[in-house]
Structure formats: structure tokens, C-alpha cells
Amino acid sequence: MERGRAIFTGTVGGFVSGLTGIGGGTVMVPLLTGLMRLTQRRAHATSLVIVIFAALSALSQYILRGEVDWALAAALTVSSVIGAQLGARVMHAMPDRELRLVFSVFLIIVGVRLLVFG
Amino acid sequence: MGDVIAIALIGLVGGAASGLLGIGGGTLFVPAMVLILGKDQHLAQGVSLVVIIPTAISATLANTKGGYVDVPAARWVTPFAVVFALAGGFTAGLLDGPTLSRIFGVMVLYVGTRTLFTTWRTMRRERAAERQDT
Numbered sequence A: 001m002e003r004g005r006a007i008f009t010g011t012v013g014g015f016v017s018g019l020t021g022i023g024g025g026t027v028m029v030p031l032l033t034g035l036m037r038l039t040q041r042r043a044h045a046t047s048l049v050i051v052i053f054a055a056l057s058a059l060s061q062y063i064l065r066g067e068v069d070w071a072l073a074a075a076l077t078v079s080s081v082i083g084a085q086l087g088a089r090v091m092h093a094m095p096d097r098e099l100r101l102v103f104s105v106f107l108i109i110v111g112v113r114l115l116v117f118g
Numbered sequence B: 001m002g003d004v005i006a007i008a009l010i011g012l013v014g015g016a017a018s019g020l021l022g023i024g025g026g027t028l029f030v031p032a033m034v035l036i037l038g039k040d041q042h043l044a045q046g047v048s049l050v051v052i053i054p055t056a057i058s059a060t061l062a063n064t065k066g067g068y069v070d071v072p073a074a075r076w077v078t079p080f081a082v083v084f085a086l087a088g089g090f091t092a093g094l095l096d097g098p099t100l101s102r103i104f105g106v107m108v109l110y111v112g113t114r115t116l117f118t119t120w121r122t123m124r125r126e127r128a129a130e131r132q133d134t
Helices: A003-020 A025-034 A040-064 A070-093 A096-117 B002-021 B026-035 B041-066 B071-092 B097-133
Strands: none
Touching: A003 A025, A003 A040, A003 B026, A003 B071, A003 B097, A025 A040, A025 B002, A025 B026, A025 B071, A025 B097, A040 A070, A040 A096, A040 B002, A040 B041, A040 B071, A070 B002, A070 B026, A070 B041, A096 B002, A096 B026, A096 B097, B002 B026, B002 B041, B026 B041, B026 B097, B041 B097
């Protein structure tokens, strides 16, 4: 593993995470596969570990500005934690290439939707 | 009542996407809160970050059992991610909602298109290699 590439991944992924409130996985995953040569499956699993800490750090800024609705967050968390278990299980069973396809199609749909309606 | 069902569905789908795609779910939580629940972009981002933490922990618990986490990579990327996430969170406070939303859309579209393109290229290369074998 090249340390320079790891540092670059952390820097870019972390900044985007805080800026857009998404936890950074969206950029972390392609950097982990493209730059650090992890397989898609390992990149997804590793990204989530990094995201836990990056999200905590970015969150501090949103709390300071009072931009958190705690009741809404709690409600979302209930079903989201269950969903995560299902998602992780499906990921373990899915081949790498299909995983890449699902990842890219998902992002394109979200991106188009945001630019057209957002 | 409609809102309760919407929230439960957003959580479930976002959580599943998080576990499956390793993205923490924010890519789905943020636009869903803005477009479906009508929340402000800044608030949606703040809430998204809160939800991401337990969601990512939940998926990671399932992943460590499979041994899929690359520990050296995580060890080197995390400290820098933490520092720059703080900087990113601070910068978000300086920008207005619509600008943030647009940055978000462009970034997601870029990553998606790029990943689709590289996947398509490797698939074509693999198929060409298979043809040469026969």
C-alpha cells in the first residue's frame, strides 16, 4: 500500500464528506478501488469504517450551527440500521463486477435527479 | 402518517444502499430528505451525518465477520479523512443551500459515470481475452 495515495484518499474523501454531508463513501469507494487497488467488495467494507469517523468529525460542525433535527435522525436510524444489515449480506453474496455496476447506476440516477429537480 | 412511512422507507433503502455499496447512505439520505420530505439542504446534510454513524457501524459489524475490511488502508486513510471532514463541514456553513445541492449533484454524477465507464471497459477487455482463448 502506498502511503501517499492513502493520504490523498483520506484528504479528498474527508473533505467531500463534510462538505456534502454524505459520509464520503461515494468518493472514498472509487479512490480505494482506483488509486489503492482494493477489490470492490473490500473497498465497500473499508470505506464504511472510515466513514464512521469522518461523519463524526463533520457532524461536529453541523451541531455547532444547529443544523441537526434529532427527532428526524432518530426515526431514520431505526429502519436504516436494519437496512444496512440486509445490504451488507447481499454485498457478501454479489460478484465484484455486478457490485460495480449497481454502484455506478445508483450514483447516476441520484445525480441526474438532483440536477434536474434539485 | 404519510411522513412516517416515507421516513421508514428512506431509512430502510438508504441503510441497504449503505451496506451494499459502502457509501454510508448519505448519497441517498440527503436528496431524499430534500426532495421527498422538503427539508433544507443544510439540515438534511446534518441529519444525514447523524444517521450515517449507526448505519455504518451496523454494516461494519456484518463485514468484519466476513473479513472484508482492509485494516492497513483504513488505518492510513482515516486520520486524514477526519481532519478534512472537519474542514469540509466548516466550508459547508459558508455556502448557501442551492449551491451545496448543485455541488452534490455534479459530484455524484461524475463518480457514477466514471465508475460505469471503467466497469464497461474492463468487461469489454475480459470478453476480448476470452475470444482470444477460443
